[in-house]
Amino acid sequence: ALTIGIVGLPNVGKSTLFNALTRNTVLAANYPFATIEPNVGVVNLPDERLDRLAEMFGSQKIVPATVSFVDIAGIVKGASEGEGLGNQFLANIREAHAIAQVIRVFDDPDVIHVDGKIDPASDRETINTELILADLQTLENAIPKLEKQVKIKKGSPEQLAAYQAAEKVLAEGRTIFEAAGPEKLDTDNLRELNLLTAKPFIYVFNADEGVLSSPERQAELEALVAPAQCVFLDAKLEADLVELSEEEAREMLEMEGQDESGLDKLARVGFSTLGLQTYLTAGPKEARAWTINQGDTAPKAAGVIHSDFERGFIKAEIVSYDDLMAAGSMADAKAAGKVRMEGKEYVMQDGDVVEFRTGL
Ligand code: GDP
Numbered sequence: 001a002l003t004i005g006i007v008g009l010p011n012v013g014k015s016t017l018f019n020a021l022t023r024n025t026v027l028a029a030n031y032p033f034a035t036i037e038p039n040v041g042v043v044n045l046p047d048e049r050l051d052r053l054a055e056m057f058g059s060q061k062i063v064p065a066t067v068s069f070v071d072i073a074g075i076v077k078g079a080s081e082g083e084g085l086g087n088q089f090l091a092n093i094r095e096a097h098a099i100a101q102v103i104r105v106f107d108d109p110d111v112i113h114v115d116g117k118i119d120p121a122s123d124r125e126t127i128n129t130e131l132i133l134a135d136l137q138t139l140e141n142a143i144p145k146l147e148k149q150v151k152i153k154k155g156s157p158e159q160l161a162a163y164q165a166a167e168k169v170l171a172e173g174r175t176i177f178e179a180a181g182p183e184k185l186d187t188d189n190l191r192e193l194n195l196l197t198a199k200p201f202i203y204v205f206n207a208d209e210g211v212l213s214s215p216e217r218q219a220e221l222e223a224l225v226a227p228a229q230c231v232f233l234d235a236k237l238e239a240d241l242v243e244l245s246e247e248e249a250r251e252m253l254e255m256e257g258q259d260e261s262g263l264d265k266l267a268r269v270g271f272s273t274l275g276l277q278t279y280l281t282a283g284p285k286e287a288r289a290w291t292i293n294q295g296d297t298a299p300k301a302a303g304v305i306h307s308d309f310e311r312g313f314i315k316a317e318i319v320s321y322d323d324l325m326a327a328g329s330m331a332d333a334k335a336a337g338k339v340r341m342e343g344k345e346y347v348m349q350d351g352d353v354v355e356f357r358t359g360l
Contacts, residue, residue: 005096012104013206013235018071020238054287063288106208162189203230233262312358321351
């Protein structure tokens with residue numbers, strides 16, 4: 001499964017958030033280096049459509065898609081030089097498919113800030129600088145090797161050009177992820193280097209009520225990290241919410257003026273940042289969301305249910321969730337001509353409700 005690595009300076013609320021994510025009750029410690037071992041936490045991707053489908057089909061259970069997060073040990077300046085927890089940090093982050101950077105914007109005199117003050121721009125730069133320096137090292141090793149290969153006509157000049165363009169971006173203090181789209185970087189030719197800053201970034205602003213109730217402040221912070229997406233949440237509140245019943249949690253969120261929990265927001269943004277999407281199946285047994293890559297074809301999607309289904313794929317019977325709900329039942333959707341037969345070339349769309357026909 002694809003995972004999102006949670007990183008950030010010490011004391012920004014990573015453990016608090018991670019504990020909430022895993023509904024774990026391990027106490028967050030109020031000192032740097034509290035989180036050393038990486039752990040994986042799996043959270044449900046919220047999807048109200050599954051509830052409606054379960055009602056319509058009388059499904060016994062609901063199986064949502066999930067998003068996996070890895071808690072990665074705290075980073076400090078010098079990580080790229082292997083100081084402190086640096087090497088382990090970089091190795092762990094290299095395994096993740098996206099990076100969620102937690103940045104502290106909550107005010108609390110009782111919680112020490114490693115740099116002595118709340119400064120999101122500087123915190124972000126501290127972390128990103130370490131990742132950028134690590135990538136620069138990777139390129140400084142790779143470029144001379146590739147140059148030699150190109151000279152003896154064994155390496156690809158296009159790949160060398162991609163490496164050099166990447167080095168230039170990094171030397172300017174920018175991440176590959178930021179520059180890739182706007183500057184049309186040749187990321188295909190960078191893939192084998194598994195650069196840290198080429199991974200998709202999400203920013204999690206660990207906020208207090210002041211920030212959560214200020215659209216202006218949020219807009220500033222959004223602009224700071226664009227084009228990366230960000231989520232605003234209060235990690236402490238999230239940790240409290242997971243201890244409550246669903247109804248109590250909803251009431252508490254309403255009191256805070258929030259319509260959705262921070263964890264739900266994070267799961268949603270994380271899922272799309274990983275380039276994933278879902279399709280839906282429903283029957284008396286279960287209503288379920290299945291995870292595929294954006295752009296996957298119908299046979300690929302079938303293969304997620306069972307690997308034999310990809311090979312044995314004949315066709316997919318598909319109705320969009322909205323059409324199905326508008327019709328009121330599968331039989332009515334069929335009568336209205338809303339249920340389509342799709343073949344091997346069909347590219348799955350978000351909200352497709354599917355039944356596969358296989359030759360097995
Ligand atoms: P980590 O070092 O990044 O893992 O940070 P922790 O999760 O251990 O949090 C450090 C301290 O900050 C702990 O005492 C937490 O209770 C506190 N903390 C975390 N999130 C929040 C928050 O949103 N608001 C406030 N006031 N304190 C928080």
